[in-house]
Amino acid sequence: MRLKDLAVQFSNSLSSTYGKQEADAIFLLVIDQLLKYTRSDYLRNKEEVIPEHQLKELLDIESQLTTGRPLQYVLGETFFYGLPFKVNPAVLIPRPETEELVEWVLEQAMLTEISGGTMRIIDIGTGSGCIAVSLKKNLPHSKVTALDVSPEALATAASNATLNQVEVNFINADIRAFTTDQKFDVIVSNPPYITMEEQQSMHENVLSHEPHLALFVANERPLEFYEVIADFAWTNLSDFGYLFFEINENLGKETIEMLTIKSFINITLKKDMQGKDRMICCQKRII
Numbered sequence: 117m118r119l120k121d122l123a124v125q126f127s128n129s130l131s132s133t134y135g136k137q138e139a140d141a142i143f144l145l146v147i148d149q150l151l152k153y154t155r156s157d158y159l160r161n162k163e164e165v166i167p168e169h170q171l172k173e174l175l176d177i178e179s180q181l182t183t184g185r186p187l188q189y190v191l192g193e194t195f196f197y198g199l200p201f202k203v204n205p206a207v208l209i210p211r212p213e214t215e216e217l218v219e220w221v222l223e224q225a226m227l228t229e230i231s232g233g234t235m236r237i238i239d240i241g242t243g244s245g246c247i248a249v250s251l252k253k254n255l256p257h258s259k260v261t262a263l264d265v266s267p268e269a270l271a272t273a274a275s276n277a278t279l280n281q282v283e284v285n286f287i288n289a290d291i292r293a294f295t296t297d298q299k300f301d302v303i304v305s306n307p308p309y310i311t312m313e314e315q316q317s318m319h320e321n322v323l324s325h326e327p328h329l330a331l332f333v334a335n336e337r338p339l340e341f342y343e344v345i346a347d348f349a350w351t352n353l354s355d356f357g358y359l360f361f362e363i364n365e366n367l368g369k370e371t372i373e374m375l376t377i378k379s380f381i382n383i384t385l386k387k388d389m390q391g392k393d394r395m396i397c398c399q400k401r402i403i
Contacts (some may be wrong), residue, residue, distance in 0.1 A: 117171055119147070120162035129182050142187055146177055149191050180263050197250040201276050206268035207244040213388040214306055217362050217395050218250050220386065222305055224358055224397070225255055232261060235297070236354070238363065240291050240305040240345055241265075245273025245284065248306055252282040261298075265290040303349045306342035307360035338367055339374055346378050353400040361396045368393035 117125075118339035123143050130139035147153045150173060151290040153161065166174065180190045182187045188194040193202050196210040197218050198292045211272055225235050235258035239248035252260040262284050264270050270286050277284045287294070291307075342361060359380065363371050368385050375383050388394035 118162070119158065122166060122171070122174060123158075123162070126178055129178060133182070133184060142181065144175065145267070150174060150177075160297060176379045178274070183241060194341050196244075196246040197254075199253060199280050201246055201249070202272060202279065202348050203244055204272060206266060207272050208244040210244060213390075213392075213394050214246065214362060215250075216386075216388050217304070217306065217360060218247055220355060220397065221247075221251060221358075221360050221375060221393060222254055225251070225258070225302055235302060236260065236299075236300045237302040237304065238300045238352075240303065240348075241307045241341070242286075243306075244274050244275045247306065248273065248284050249276050249280050249282055251304075252277075253280055256282075259285070261285040261287060261300075261325055263289055263291060263294065281350065287342055291341070291348060294348070298352060299354045299357075300352055301354050302360065303345065303353060303355045303357070305341070306362040307345065312381050338364065339370060342371055343351055343374060349401060350378060350380075355402050356399050359398050359400070362394060363396055365392040368396070369397055371396055389393060 121256070126146070127136060127139045128141040133139075134142065135192075144155055144158065147158060150170065151157075177190055181187065185207055188203050189205060193200055193203065194210060195201070197215050201210060208304075225237070235255055235256055237248075237251055238261040239245075239251070241266045242248050242265050245262055248260050248262035252258060260282075262270075262271065262273055263286075265288070267288055270288050273284070274286055276384060277286075342363075345361075346359065349357075353359065359375075361371065372385060373382055373397070375398050379401050379402045383396065383398040385393055386395045386397070
């Protein structure tokens with residue numbers, strides 16, 4: 117089969133699920149991964165016949181994609197904040213809006229790094245480790261801890277720390293039952309925040325393949341993890357330490373009210389690139 121014929125086959129089989137434009141983009145990502153072909157390489161070489169062993173692998177990828185399995189899981193990796201990350205169904209696929217959260221944390225943390233201090237950071241609900249690993253990579257003198265309730269997720273996060281040649285302290289624990297005497301200058305979390313009611317409007321790709329443990333909370337207590345982490349932060353943040361959250365875009369006001377009641381100060385709500393209320397930063401007030 118010629119490369120251009122495979123492109124047509126991908127487009128025809130995936131368009132009903134993704135739309136033609138995204139299906140074509142997926143094909144280019146796949147051949148970039150497997151053949152190391154850029155878009156320009158494809159245009160130059162689209163008449164070439166694909167070797168049998170590569171064709172078999174490409175057709176297997178196409179078959180998996182037609183089931184709705186996310187491309188990142190099919191390929192087994194993705195990029196986040198310019199770094200490679202292994203992903204699998206035990207962890208959420210890192211999102212671009214979480215990159216914006218990392219950027220915001222770095223903007224604050226860099227000030228301490230420049231002054232010669234050592235940042236103590238904990239990422240709660242680390243999943244693939246994308247936040248923790250990215251922060252450690254960009255703040256090499258910091259001490260980064262990452263916590264998750266899932267042993268499978270932690271195994272993936274640990275492999276991503278090794279992949280990116282950084283040292284992160286991983287802890288297997290449920291934040292709702294976790295205590296420590298350690299103090300942290302930054303606590304960051306992208307906890308579960310999608311209500312079961314909101315689940316109905318989500319794409320089938322996410323519902324069928326990504327871990328529900330990392331996504332959903334009860335309608336009755338949508339801020340459950342935020343409240344627990346805020347309480348943890350009140351005990352374990354250093355004076356004027358920072359607490360960062362990625363949040364449910366529909367619960368910005370409620371999250372601010374919760375943090376205000378818990379006596380946090382300098383609460384800032386920030387929109388993502390799509391104009392959605394997506395992240396919050398606040399500080400611990402010295403009593």
